Amino acid sequence: xxxFYQRLFPWRYLxxxxxxxxTPTNDFAHRExxxxxxxxxxxxxxxxxxxxxxxxxxxxxxxxxxxxxxxYTANPRDRKTMRNSTAFKPLAKELCFDxxxxxxxxxxxxxxxxNICNKCWRFMTxxxxxxxxxxxxxxxxxxxxxxxxxxxxxxxxxxxKKARAMxxxxxxxxxxxxEVLRGGAQSGKKVNLRRPLHPHLSRSLDILKTHFQDDVLxxxxxxxSAERADNLLKLIPDHQLxxxxxxxxxxxxxxxxxxxxxxxxxxxxxxxxxxxDTLSLxxxxxxxxxxxxxxxxxxxxxxxxxxxxxSPFVVHPGTGRVCVPxxxxxxxxxxxxxxxxxxxxxxxxxxxxEPDAVEASQDSxxxxxxxxxxxxxxxxxxxxxxxxxxxxxxxSVKAKRERVEDPTSAMEF
Amino acid sequence: xIRQDLNRVDPKRRIVVDHRxxxxxxxxxxxxxxxxxxxxxxxxxxxxxxxxxxxxxxxxRLRILAELEACSFRNKSPVETAAHMxxxxxxxxxxxxxxxxxxxxxAQRQKDHYSHFILxxxxxxxxxxxxxxxxxxxxxxxxxxxxxxxRERAAFIQDLNIDWEPVSEEEKRKFAAELAATSAVFGKRQxxxxxxxxxxDWMRVPELVEGxxxxxxxxxxxxxxxxxxxxxxxxxxxxxxxxxxxxxxALPRLDEDDRLTPILNHLSKNFITPDASYSGSxxxxxxxxxxxxxxDNLSQHFPMCMANLHRQLRRDAHLKHYGRLQYTLFLxxxxxxxxxxxxxxxxxxxxxxxxxxxxEYRYNVRHSYGDVGGDSNRRGGGYSPYSCQxxxxxHPPGPGEAHGCPYRHFNMENLAALLQxxxxxxxxxxxxxxxxxxxxxxxxxxxxVFEHVHKAxxxxxxxxxxxxxxxxxxxxxxxxxxxxxxLLKNMGKQPASQQGGSGDVKMEG
Numbered sequence: 001x002x003x004f005y006q007r008l009f010p011w012r013y014l015x016x017x018x019x020x021x022x023t024p025t026n027d028f029a030h031r032e033x034x035x036x037x038x039x040x041x042x043x044x045x046x047x048x049x050x051x052x053x054x055x056x057x058x059x060x061x062x063x064x065x066x067x068x069x070x071x072y073t074a075n076p077r078d079r080k081t082m083r084n085s086t087a088f089k090p091l092a093k094e095l096c097f098d099x100x101x102x103x104x105x106x107x108x109x110x111x112x113x114x115n116i117c118n119k120c121w122r123f124m125t126x127x128x129x130x131x132x133x134x135x136x137x138x139x140x141x142x143x144x145x146x147x148x149x150x151x152x153x154x155x156x157x158x159x160x161k162k163a164r165a166m167x168x169x170x171x172x173x174x175x176x177x178x179e180v181l182r183g184g185a186q187s188g189k190k191v192n193l194r195r196p197l198h199p200h201l202s203r204s205l206d207i208l209k210t211h212f213q214d215d216v217l218x219x220x221x222x223x224x225s226a227e228r229a230d231n232l233l234k235l236i237p238d239h240q241l242x243x244x245x246x247x248x249x250x251x252x253x254x255x256x257x258x259x260x261x262x263x264x265x266x267x268x269x270x271x272x273x274x275x276x277d278t279l280s281l282x283x284x285x286x287x288x289x290x291x292x293x294x295x296x297x298x299x300x301x302x303x304x305x306x307x308x309x310x311s312p313f314v315v316h317p318g319t320g321r322v323c324v325p326x327x328x329x330x331x332x333x334x335x336x337x338x339x340x341x342x343x344x345x346x347x348x349x350x351x352x353x354e355p356d357a358v359e360a361s362q363d364s365x366x367x368x369x370x371x372x373x374x375x376x377x378x379x380x381x382x383x384x385x386x387x388x389x390x391x392x393x394x395x396s397v398k399a400k401r402e403r404v405e406d407p408t409s410a411m412e413f
Numbered sequence: 414x415i416r417q418d419l420n421r422v423d424p425k426r427r428i429v430v431d432h433r434x435x436x437x438x439x440x441x442x443x444x445x446x447x448x449x450x451x452x453x454x455x456x457x458x459x460x461x462x463x464x465x466x467x468x469x470x471x472x473x474r475l476r477i478l479a480e481l482e483a484c485s486f487r488n489k490s491p492v493e494t495a496a497h498m499x500x501x502x503x504x505x506x507x508x509x510x511x512x513x514x515x516x517x518x519x520a521q522r523q524k525d526h527y528s529h530f531i532l533x534x535x536x537x538x539x540x541x542x543x544x545x546x547x548x549x550x551x552x553x554x555x556x557x558x559x560x561x562x563x564r565e566r567a568a569f570i571q572d573l574n575i576d577w578e579p580v581s582e583e584e585k586r587k588f589a590a591e592l593a594a595t596s597a598v599f600g601k602r603q604x605x606x607x608x609x610x611x612x613x614d615w616m617r618v619p620e621l622v623e624g625x626x627x628x629x630x631x632x633x634x635x636x637x638x639x640x641x642x643x644x645x646x647x648x649x650x651x652x653x654x655x656x657x658x659x660x661x662x663a664l665p666r667l668d669e670d671d672r673l674t675p676i677l678n679h680l681s682k683n684f685i686t687p688d689a690s691y692s693g694s695x696x697x698x699x700x701x702x703x704x705x706x707x708x709d710n711l712s713q714h715f716p717m718c719m720a721n722l723h724r725q726l727r728r729d730a731h732l733k734h735y736g737r738l739q740y741t742l743f744l745x746x747x748x749x750x751x752x753x754x755x756x757x758x759x760x761x762x763x764x765x766x767x768x769x770x771x772x773e774y775r776y777n778v779r780h781s782y783g784d785v786g787g788d789s790n791r792r793g794g795g796y797s798p799y800s801c802q803x804x805x806x807x808h809p810p811g812p813g814e815a816h817g818c819p820y821r822h823f824n825m826e827n828l829a830a831l832l833q834x835x836x837x838x839x840x841x842x843x844x845x846x847x848x849x850x851x852x853x854x855x856x857x858x859x860x861x862v863f864e865h866v867h868k869a870x871x872x873x874x875x876x877x878x879x880x881x882x883x884x885x886x887x888x889x890x891x892x893x894x895x896x897x898x899x900l901l902k903n904m905g906k907q908p909a910s911q912q913g914g915s916g917d918v919k920m921e922g
Contacts, residue, residue, distance in 0.1 A: 296811075
């Protein structure tokens with residue numbers, strides 16, 4: 001573990017990511033870090049001027065994980081010395097989202113609790129697609145990084161300047177805009193939408209339709225057993241139709257979900273129900289698709305400015321997997337079970353051999369970083385290019401502002 | 414460039430001419446004009462009013478605001494609230510439109526203007542007061558804005574100079590489908606061509622975004638003309654918030670005025686919180702054995718929200734975060750002490766190890782009791798038990814969560830099943846609950862069930878005259894439910910202590 005933080009963790013890029021500039025600013029110095037120590041003590045309000053100091057403290061304390069909080073008005077370490085407590089308050093933080101596969105327990109059939117497999121990771125894939133599309137197209141955010149949380153979920157970090165400066169009300173607005181499934185275990189139908197569907201929802205439905213066929217109906221097969229099929233029947237508005245479906249399925253147990261889903265339409269066409277409202281049936285079917293595919297966000301994370309979230313590239317203490325960024329370009333190929341683990345990475349460094357002497361003489365000027373010798377390389381490179389584009393934009397904004405301000409100040413003096 | 418103002422008097426030494434003391438000086442600001450019925454309260458009033466007016470106007474406005482807040486606590490819809498407020502507004506704070514023939518327009522508007530600023534002074538001192546004041550003032554403003562006549566509203570909005578960009582015809586055609594999907598939300602579909610749209614940064618209209626009532630594209634919200642109202646309201650709120658903070662900073666200088674300060678203090682004190690914390694001493698029940706192992710037995714007296722949590726806990730040997738919080742605070746409210754509470758949770762979470770319990774859950778329970786945490790948490794003894802208002806409005810339960818109010822957060826079938834499983838199967842009661850739920854009167858449903866379950870005892874209590882009228886009011890706090898239920902069921906058993914105990918029951922407004 002120590003070796004990982006010593007030799008592999010991308011401190012420099014983490015610093016540039018949070019600092020938005022190569023030279024240290026308050027964006028980094030006033031940022032809260034929180035450590036979970038090995039004995040499970042939780043150390044809040046840590047802050048560091050540079051990434052070297054952060055690295056030193058991490059190596060000294062060897063936390064099992066550390067989290068990133070907001071930028072405050074003052075250095076978090078000085079918060080108790082402030083004259084009045086209201087002067088110390090959070091200013092900015094990336095807009096974060098947290099999706100957790102445990103929230104899918106009532107619809108996934110392959111795993112439960114903290115376990116995941118590639119089948120249920122598909123839920124995460126669709127969730128990321130939907131949320132990412134909404135953030136980019138609707139809200140116009142550009143710098144969005146998705147990070148695998150190390151075990152059973154994914155985090156999104158929206159790093160645009162505008163997003164970072166949002167207050168709680170705006171964060172709540174976005175969170176609720178994205179939230180569709182409402183209600184607890186007992187509230188019955190979880191999707192209740194107004195018609196016509198909001199553009200965001202019709203787009204999401206388009207994205208999710210194929211996933212519903214392939215990943216839910218075929219792979220998850222959520223309604224094969226009679227009890228689970230009951231959940232489906234409860235969502236059908238027409239009672240007569242539901243009853244005749246129940247009879248049909250009772251007579252041939254073990255019918256697959258694909259067939260059952262198709263049965264709804266075939267039975268409806270045979271006129272099982274006398275006064276069937278086809279429109280409401282269609283809408284109910286849309287709602288069912290959404291209930292079984294739409295992202296289930298842990299919404300509290302997004303609503304509050306001062307919520308802490310695990311840093312990217314930290315090692316998940318339970319699984320040993322590194323919290324690597326997920327490339328949304330090849331989202332479908334991401335394999336959460338194939339993510340590098342600490343143990344694996346250390347072995348990779350040890351197994352690394354210098355390339356042939358000929359090549360070595362060419363490369364001798366720039367010696368390789370340790371991370372470049374391991375399977376962490378593509379992830380860090382991805383993170384680096386993300387950080388560089390972010391910094392470039394921040395710089396150009398800053399430069400522009402200075403240029404605008406210049407002529408006016410020249411006038412006055 | 415020549416600097417022109419070299420010989421300007423240092424502003425600090427400039428002679429301020431007070432028009433009251435110098436015969437021919439003009440007032441620094443002109444007497445306020447009120448061209449519109451509504452007011453954004455941008456400029457403070459400067460004319461003189463008497464002390465009596467000062468106090469009376471403030472009290473009148475306060476009455477209105479307190480009533481408005483009460484309406485929101487009772488979950489009234491905007492229409493109901495408007496109907497409820499109308500007679501009160503006419504009496505205490507009338508505001509007529511320009512078109513009305515009523516001649517006292519100026520006096521009305523002046524009173525509105527002045528009373529607003531007086532209350533600003535009274536409610537700017539603490540963060541909490543400021544937040545509540547902004548909230549109710551916004552409610553009042555929104556109500557008036559939606560009430561006025563269309564043309565005047567348009568003129569008023571025009572005068573505000575809020576910048577927004579109209580949507581071109583071409584764009585309108587391009588996004589016709591999307592725009593139609595958001596505009597037809599309110600029932601009747603309007604002809605597309607008639608609708609005018611404007612484009613603003615979405616951050617200006619978070620309310621609309623939150624409810625998915627506008628089309629968003631690249632960070633711009635396409636707001637239909639009808640919805641401009643909510644933008645105006647949002648603008649009102651932000652400006653008021655800013656102004657209140659400025660007022661708070663200026664407030665200390667008022668200390669010198671010994672005529673106003675007492676009035677202001679008096680005003681802010683009277684703005685009592687109906688959501689006042691439920692004090693522990695008043696909710697504890699005499700004679701009950703409140704220990705971890707007795708909770709199962711006591712749970713028959715729990716309101717549905719807590720009984721449901723208890724059942725879920727017993728079924729799954731686990732509750733999610735908000736469920737634990739809601740239940741812990743309730744248990745704290747009925748008098749379960751910290752040690753017993755920790756014992757209760759430890760035993761209830763039977764599937765996990767001691768180590769896991771200590772790591773994951775122990776701290777939160779202690780934090781709720783004020784045993785750990787920051788200074789203010791420890792001093793305040795932790796959180797106070799949730800009221801119905803809080804349970805109904807905050808943190809609606811998500812997948813797998815069991816907290817919240819069953820009357821609100823369950824669908825009717827599950828609610829009926831829950832009620833029947835606790836022994837409420839009377840057709841009439843279930844029907845009543847269904848209607849209450851439909852009308853969003855969740856309190857009524859809960860009280861209806863309470864009355865049904867305690868029918869016999871309530872009758873006896875009334876006959877004997879044991880319970881005072883105050884004790885039979887609507888229940889608005891789960892702990893009050895428990896207390897009343899427990900007292901009623903054990904009425905005969907210990908008359909002496911019960912008589913003594915019933916005298917000092919503190920009711921909430």
